[in-house]
Structures are given as C-alpha cells and as structure tokens.
Amino acid sequence: MGGEKHEVRREVDDVPTQPPVRTVMQGEHHCRRRPRHQFVEPLVTPTLLVQVQRLRHYFEDEGRAYLARTWLIDEAETATPSAGTKGRGKQEPWNGIDWYVSFGDEPGSRSWDDALRYGFVSAGGGEWFSRTLRSLPIGARVFTHIPKVGYVGVGTVSGEPQPFEDAVLTIDGYSRPMADLPLKGTYRPTPASAEADGQDRREWIVPVTWEQAAPREQALWRPGFFANQNSACKLRARFTIDEVSRHFGIDQDSADA
Incomplete structure (x- = not known):
C-alpha cells in the first residue's frame, strides 16, 4: 500500500x-x-x-x-481533520457543557423552520446518524449548524431523546405530541427504507430551549469555524464558540465557570 x-x-x-x-x-x-x-x-x-x-x-x-x-x-x-479543527495531538480542552449539532435541513426531510418554531434538534435515517445525537445530555448547550450553510442557533437540551412517533414538546407551556403539530418537514421513514436492512431509521427528537436562534437565511459562517459529519459531538473549538456566542449575544460566563 x-x-x-x-x-x-x-x-x-x-x-x-x-x-x-x-x-x-x-x-x-x-x-x-x-x-x-x-x-x-x-x-x-x-x-x-x-x-x-x-x-x-x-x-x-x-x-x-x-x-x-x-x-x-x-x-x-490519519484522516485529514475538517476545516477549522486541529489534529488530535493539539486538541483543545472541553468546557464540559458545549456540544456541536449538525442539523440536516433538507427538502423532503427535517425542516429548520420546525426546529426553530417548536424547539428541538433531530437526526435519523440510520443508527450512525442518530447515535451521537441521542448521547446529548439534559443541560448540554448546543451550537446548531446547518451543513454548508452556517450556525443558526444556540440552546439548551431540555429533554430526553425520543423517536418522532413518541416525541412530546412543550409549546406555550403545554405538552404537545410532535406528531400532532403542523410541520413543514417529514420525520417518518418510508416503509421501504424502514424495512430495508433492519436498522433503526427512525427520526430521533431532542427537545431544546433556544437561547438565541435565527432563520436559515441569517446563518453565520466564517472561515475557520468548526464543522463535523457527526450529528453531535463535544465542541472544543474556542474560536467557533466565541464568535458564534458573540454573534448571537450569548453569555459565556456560565459555561466558562
């Protein structure tokens, strides 16, 4: 070789x-x-x-x-790190609270408009895609990124991950089954994909209380920002945390304490 x-x-x-x-x-x-x-x-x-x-x-x-x-x-x-990341030997320390979330806002699938309006992040389509998102703990602060677009919001995980069919979200102080809400996106796998190979292809929903969030058209992206192919991972990139927090007016004192 x-x-x-x-x-x-x-x-x-x-x-x-x-x-x-x-x-x-x-x-x-x-x-x-x-x-x-x-x-x-x-x-x-x-x-x-x-x-x-x-x-x-x-x-x-x-x-x-x-x-x-x-x-x-x-x-x-020895894979080359994504843009904005550092090699493993120079990994930045983690503050214990900040996480990166990749939200795949795609036609015919999940919609950022729904996530922004109702307060959640989600991933699905296979075990590889949903596994990391389901590891998000309650209280985690999530920096949410739409691939090839930019960062669109920062919020705090407020509930356990649940499959779409069982997910319950708090809307104006009331608990509502997500399946009963008017949604722009599609969160149920097609029967063909669900039965293709026995994988769990369900869409998993994680409730989030947004501190600050914006429509897709107002996403923030700068050269050197962190991006990752996983649906969720610990966010260590200080430059990304500082710049996104400054843009959205997020207080850094609580996270750095």
Missing part, C-alpha cells in the same frame, strides 16, 4: 532479536522471502496518535539472512 517503508539489514550469522542501528532503503525487494516471524505493535508520534502495524519478516537469499520491517498506517486514524 502507499506510504510503506521497507527496512533491510544483512546479517552474517543468526538474526538478533534486538538489531542495532539499521539502514533504511526505499522500494521493493525482489529476492525470495521465507517469513519466520511477525508481530504487530502500536507506534506513537509526538503530535499524532496513530495505529500502525509493524510487520517483521526474516528471509534468506542464496545463503544470506535478511531482516525486513514494514509499517502499515491505518488510514482511518
């Missing part, structure tokens, strides 16, 4: 278990190999923790013994 390193050392006698300083060579080795041993261990770099497979091979060619190693880096562990 791309990015492999091959390391070869010629040994006169037996191959030692702890070889001395070695010479590194690039490229393929076209000699006949006869593996005798291999093992896997992690490698830690100063700025990034990655999972690396280090494979050790012993082989012989025309009576000469060789030692070779190959490092295979897991691409999933």
Whole structure:
C-alpha cells in the first residue's frame, strides 16, 4: 500500500532479536522471502496518535539472512481533520457543557423552520446518524449548524431523546405530541427504507430551549469555524464558540465557570 517503508539489514550469522542501528532503503525487494516471524505493535508520534502495524519478516537469499520491517498506517486514524479543527495531538480542552449539532435541513426531510418554531434538534435515517445525537445530555448547550450553510442557533437540551412517533414538546407551556403539530418537514421513514436492512431509521427528537436562534437565511459562517459529519459531538473549538456566542449575544460566563 502507499506510504510503506521497507527496512533491510544483512546479517552474517543468526538474526538478533534486538538489531542495532539499521539502514533504511526505499522500494521493493525482489529476492525470495521465507517469513519466520511477525508481530504487530502500536507506534506513537509526538503530535499524532496513530495505529500502525509493524510487520517483521526474516528471509534468506542464496545463503544470506535478511531482516525486513514494514509499517502499515491505518488510514482511518490519519484522516485529514475538517476545516477549522486541529489534529488530535493539539486538541483543545472541553468546557464540559458545549456540544456541536449538525442539523440536516433538507427538502423532503427535517425542516429548520420546525426546529426553530417548536424547539428541538433531530437526526435519523440510520443508527450512525442518530447515535451521537441521542448521547446529548439534559443541560448540554448546543451550537446548531446547518451543513454548508452556517450556525443558526444556540440552546439548551431540555429533554430526553425520543423517536418522532413518541416525541412530546412543550409549546406555550403545554405538552404537545410532535406528531400532532403542523410541520413543514417529514420525520417518518418510508416503509421501504424502514424495512430495508433492519436498522433503526427512525427520526430521533431532542427537545431544546433556544437561547438565541435565527432563520436559515441569517446563518453565520466564517472561515475557520468548526464543522463535523457527526450529528453531535463535544465542541472544543474556542474560536467557533466565541464568535458564534458573540454573534448571537450569548453569555459565556456560565459555561466558562
């Protein structure tokens, strides 16, 4: 695979278990190999923790013994961070309260107009999409972002996650089943998608009390803002928190206390 390193050392006698300083060579080795041993261990770099497979091979060619190693880096562990984020080795501290929420405002699906009017965030369509949203605790402060549009609101989680069919929202002081409300969006999966592979494709609703929120057309976005493909995650990006809070007039004292 791309990015492999091959390391070869010629040994006169037996191959030692702890070889001395070695010479590194690039490229393929076209000699006949006869593996005798291999093992896997992690490698830690100063700025990034990655999972690396280090494979050790012993082989012989025309009576000469060789030692070779190959490092295979897991691409999933070395993915390029999203714009506005930092590498894992430079991760900012979390204040224990702020969360990022991605709200997919899409035609034929959920609607930000509904979320703004009735006070909720939601995600669905599969376990991967709803799992992180369902981890939001009551009292969490959510910075809500519409992908490719911008940040549209900041609020506090006020209830447990529930599937759309069971969700109850507080409207003007009264509890109302969400399914009974006049809605612009669609929150029920189609029968075909619901039965396709046995996954939980329901839309999950998390009640939110908005501190400040705005229509989609007034969304805030600036270069360097945090964005993430998960429906929810802990928000550590200080620049994003400060700028969105300033824009919406949110008090930072309580979160930083």
